[in-house]
Amino acid sequence: MSDEVELSPLLAAAEARLAALGVEEARLDLLYLAEAAFGIPTSRLRRPQGLRVPTDKLAHFDGLVERRAAREPVQRILGNWEFWGLELLLGPETLIPRPDTETLVETVLKHRPSRDRSWRILDLGTGTGAILLALLSEYGTAFGVGVDLSPDAAAVARGNAHRLGLGERAQFLAGDWATALGGGGFDIIVSNPPYIPDADIAGLQVEVARFEPWRALAGGPDGLGPYRLLLPDLARLAAPAALVAMEHGAEQGPAVAALFQAAGLDKVATICDLGGRDRVAVGEWPAPASEKNLLE
Numbered sequence: 001m002s003d004e005v006e007l008s009p010l011l012a013a014a015e016a017r018l019a020a021l022g023v024e025e026a027r028l029d030l031l032y033l034a035e036a037a038f039g040i041p042t043s044r045l046r047r048p049q050g051l052r053v054p055t056d057k058l059a060h061f062d063g064l065v066e067r068r069a070a071r072e073p074v075q076r077i078l079g080n081w082e083f084w085g086l087e088l089l090l091g092p093e094t095l096i097p098r099p100d101t102e103t104l105v106e107t108v109l110k111h112r113p114s115r116d117r118s119w120r121i122l123d124l125g126t127g128t129g130a131i132l133l134a135l136l137s138e139y140g141t142a143f144g145v146g147v148d149l150s151p152d153a154a155a156v157a158r159g160n161a162h163r164l165g166l167g168e169r170a171q172f173l174a175g176d177w178a179t180a181l182g183g184g185g186f187d188i189i190v191s192n193p194p195y196i197p198d199a200d201i202a203g204l205q206v207e208v209a210r211f212e213p214w215r216a217l218a219g220g221p222d223g224l225g226p227y228r229l230l231l232p233d234l235a236r237l238a239a240p241a242a243l244v245a246m247e248h249g250a251e252q253g254p255a256v257a258a259l260f261q262a263a264g265l266d267k268v269a270t271i272c273d274l275g276g277r278d279r280v281a282v283g284e285w286p287a288p289a290s291e292k293n294l295l296e
């Protein structure tokens with residue numbers, strides 16, 4: 001049997017080290033790393049007094065802490081993260097799904113409340129598949145297509161869909177926005193495109209600037225390049241009265257809403273995230289008057 005040591009002093013020392021290096025929320029990150037290394041749930045690790053851990057697992061824990069000290073995000077170290085209550089695996093070319101993006105999912109659910117309609121959903125720039133899979137988990141008979149420029153991301157999303165039991169209702173393609181799609185007819189079109197102005201990326205947190213894929217962040221000189229490319233394609237992709245919802249940066253609300261209007265969308269609105277910042281543009285593709293009453 002392996003020797004054991006007390007966990008509390010180890011956590012305290014690692015926390016002091018990470019905090020001194022500028023890691024925010026070092027304690028919380030360490031709970032996740034300790035859970036991965038020792039197999040003890042974070043709920044128990046929150047009060048570690050009296051907990052003892054086997055010495056033969058210490059090297060693993062130290063290795064994880066070392067990676068965090070080099071500012072690798074805890075989500076990448078673990079290789080998975082939760083979004084909308086779904087566990088998603090990450091790949092080297094997928095963005096870590098963010099809580100802010102749940103605002104986009106909530107916006108869609110609020111505007112299209114019927115859970116049993118067989119919505120056809122398109123997610124452009126799908127990454128891990130986070131948004132599409134969250135929506136498919138809510139709409140039990142919907143079908144969705146997720147597209148990403150990165151074949152690696154599309155493969156990760158496909159794997160996530162299968163693991164979550166949603167693979168039958170999801171298709172993932174590698175492609176440049178919607179150019180790979182032959183047809184349209186989508187009732188719900190969502191995207192969280194890259195929207196950081198290229199020149200701002202180097203100044204972001206190390207965890208983002210160094211460890212997130214450039215193509216998941218970089219939105220061109222003003223961060224709005226992807227919206228200008230995506231929105232003109234709606235006429236080809238959208239079903240009558242399709243809902244269109246896209247995430248954007250906190251400073252980009254008026255600009256993205258203006259691009260939505262210029263693209264011909266009706267009922268354009270800006271939705272705030274939980275922090276009260278502009279986060280999602282939403283609008284509706286025009287429908288012939290005869291189809292409007294079918295939507296709710």
Ligand SMILES: C[S@@+](CC[C@H](N)C(=O)[O-])C[C@H]1O[C@@H](n2cnc3c(N)ncnc32)[C@H](O)[C@@H]1O
Pocket residue numbers: 093094095096097098101124125126127128129130131147148149150153175176177178191192193194195215216217
């Ligand atoms: C901000 S990330 C969003 C990922 C995921 N939807 C999420 O919300 O977590 C943007 C995604 O767009 C993809 N992307 C960038 N340029 C693209 C393009 N031209 N065509 C398709 N996808 C693209 C990136 O690879 C990345 O996965």
